[in-house]
Amino acid sequence: MSDNLEMSQNYDKKPGPIVSVLISTFNRPRYLSEALASVFRQSYTNLQIIVVNDGGEDVSSVIDSFDDPRLTFINRKRNRGLAFSLNEALGQAKGKYIAYLGDDDLYYPNHIETLVRALEEQTDCRVAYSDLYKTCCRVLPDGNRQVLSKVVEVSRDFDRFFMLYFNHVLHVSLMHRRDLLEKTGPYNEELNVLIDWDMTKKLAFFADFHHVHAITGEFYSPVGDCDRISVQQRKDKDNYVRNVLAIRTTRPAKPWPKIKDLSVILTLDRLDDQVGKTIGYIWRHTFYPYKLYLPIPQHCFDKINTDMPNLVCVPVGASANTSRQVDAALNECEGQYIAIVPSGFPIDEMWAEDALYGLMNASAGAQAIELENSKNGLWAAVIAKDDLRYARKTFPDLPLRQSLEAAGIVVRKLRPEEIPFQFDSLLKEGKLAQEDGNWLRAAEIFQYTADHYQNRLWMKMLAANAFFKAGYHKKAAELSSEINRDRPTVDTLLLEAKVKREQEDIPSAIELLETAEGILEPDELLWT
Numbered sequence: 001m002s003d004n005l006e007m008s009q010n011y012d013k014k015p016g017p018i019v020s021v022l023i024s025t026f027n028r029p030r031y032l033s034e035a036l037a038s039v040f041r042q043s044y045t046n047l048q049i050i051v052v053n054d055g056g057e058d059v060s061s062v063i064d065s066f067d068d069p070r071l072t073f074i075n076r077k078r079n080r081g082l083a084f085s086l087n088e089a090l091g092q093a094k095g096k097y098i099a100y101l102g103d104d105d106l107y108y109p110n111h112i113e114t115l116v117r118a119l120e121e122q123t124d125c126r127v128a129y130s131d132l133y134k135t136c137c138r139v140l141p142d143g144n145r146q147v148l149s150k151v152v153e154v155s156r157d158f159d160r161f162f163m164l165y166f167n168h169v170l171h172v173s174l175m176h177r178r179d180l181l182e183k184t185g186p187y188n189e190e191l192n193v194l195i196d197w198d199m200t201k202k203l204a205f206f207a208d209f210h211h212v213h214a215i216t217g218e219f220y221s222p223v224g225d226c227d228r229i230s231v232q233q234r235k236d237k238d239n240y241v242r243n244v245l246a247i248r249t250t251r252p253a254k255p256w257p258k259i260k261d262l263s264v265i266l267t268l269d270r271l272d273d274q275v276g277k278t279i280g281y282i283w284r285h286t287f288y289p290y291k292l293y294l295p296i297p298q299h300c301f302d303k304i305n306t307d308m309p310n311l312v313c314v315p316v317g318a319s320a321n322t323s324r325q326v327d328a329a330l331n332e333c334e335g336q337y338i339a340i341v342p343s344g345f346p347i348d349e350m351w352a353e354d355a356l357y358g359l360m361n362a363s364a365g366a367q368a369i370e371l372e373n374s375k376n377g378l379w380a381a382v383i384a385k386d387d388l389r390y391a392r393k394t395f396p397d398l399p400l401r402q403s404l405e406a407a408g409i410v411v412r413k414l415r416p417e418e419i420p421f422q423f424d425s426l427l428k429e430g431k432l433a434q435e436d437g438n439w440l441r442a443a444e445i446f447q448y449t450a451d452h453y454q455n456r457l458w459m460k461m462l463a464a465n466a467f468f469k470a471g472y473h474k475k476a477a478e479l480s481s482e483i484n485r486d487r488p489t490v491d492t493l494l495l496e497a498k499v500k501r502e503q504e505d506i507p508s509a510i511e512l513l514e515t516a517e518g519i520l521e522p523d524e525l526l527w528t
Helices: 003-013 029-040 060-066 082-090 111-122 160-165 178-184 195-203 229-233 237-248 273-285 298-303 322-330 353-360 385-394 400-406 422-435 439-452 456-469 473-486 490-502 506-520
Strands: 019-025 047-054 071-076 097-100 127-139 145-151 174-177 209-222 262-267 290-296 311-315 337-342 367-370 381-384 410-413
Touching: 019 029, 019 082, 019 111, 029 047, 029 060, 047 082, 060 071, 071 082, 082 195, 097 111, 097 178, 111 127, 111 174, 111 209, 145 209, 145 490, 145 506, 160 195, 160 353, 174 178, 174 195, 178 195, 195 237, 262 273, 262 322, 273 290, 290 322, 298 311, 311 322, 322 337, 322 385, 322 400, 337 353, 337 385, 353 367, 353 381, 367 385, 381 385, 385 400, 400 410, 422 439, 422 456, 439 456, 456 473, 456 490, 473 490, 490 506
Parallel strands: 019 047, 019 097, 047 071, 127 209, 262 290, 262 337, 290 311, 367 410
Antiparallel strands: 097 174, 127 145, 127 174, 337 381, 367 381
């Protein structure tokens, strides 16, 4: 008996917790039928399926065709957007777990079972996600989709720091505890793009994510123009930036068990236009959760004209120097880490996050890490609040930096190996080598990344393809065979088949090609 079959039979005997599957649809009755069919094919059957028609074309006939008591249909006439629809569905969700499906995407039959099993038996995480095929297709005149390829575009292990910067978990692949929503709050209905990232980012404040290295579904990506609302709305750059800034500055209610807070203290000589510009740059370029503390005289509070959230004005005397401004703000700061930055300091992407990441992962001992552009006259650093408080309490009459050093706190620059997103830097370097046609260099980078970082399967897939392009077919075959034993994909099956054909092992090549064909054009037998 296969492991999958045995697992399914065990779950049939023991129903397990209810899973609420949420589907919002808008003008896609043809695809909705396929998406729903993939839910009803699930090996895990203790489901509540909630479909919300977001004011689009009537899909009642699609819903009626399934005739299943597990299905709840909310047939709203007015279009209110995805966030509203998901909140409306959540209002009726009864499951211990929540799962999501786009109205033009598909679950494989083991999707729900795989994630429930992970959350119930394999991990103490309260969020899990799997891998998906990106299914590139051509939309034909009759509306049918002609599949051109299926690729695992991303197979990324959970990285909380990266999640704050960019989403790497698609909603179709996600399952989470419903009670986490009591902490995160509902979906933000002011957003019209990146709605999934807003929620996954908030979930990361309260839970770890478990990455299941299995392909359990697919999302569709039309070649050429795409009618997805989220894709169309990304074309408006100003609107896109507005959504990004709203997501970055969202701060769920505390306590946050998984994220430590950052307080940014902006020091200044005088309240002028430069202060306003620095505030704007911080707002635009800071992705780590923070509050900005501005120490200024009380009578200047009304002069601060900005819509920036998370800005706190702290009263100080008119002649307060930098040290006194920091002392006053420090009494108000909520964060476990403090970034001290003067007005006029150069602010760009990662301006504080590089040093913050280095400090968070530093070896034992009190330290302050200077920001990259810090210098005399524009001194800036990140430090643990407890260390800063100790230094200022013990040596209140010394200038700021001297008080840290007198307190035995090591003030230093960031070391190269401490910079975050090392994996992403290597990934970018490898892809640039590919674009330049230097396939061997790309393969070596991907192989090194697979050996030294997370995301082993994903990197080995890229390395296998690059080795093949470089003419190192034996190495490509070794990697492809290793991946196919663990988790076969269309790409790696085709790659191994090419090498088998070159080696005149025709039966093995045919078997690999048939397996790949079964993934590209599945029938009921192959899907189950």
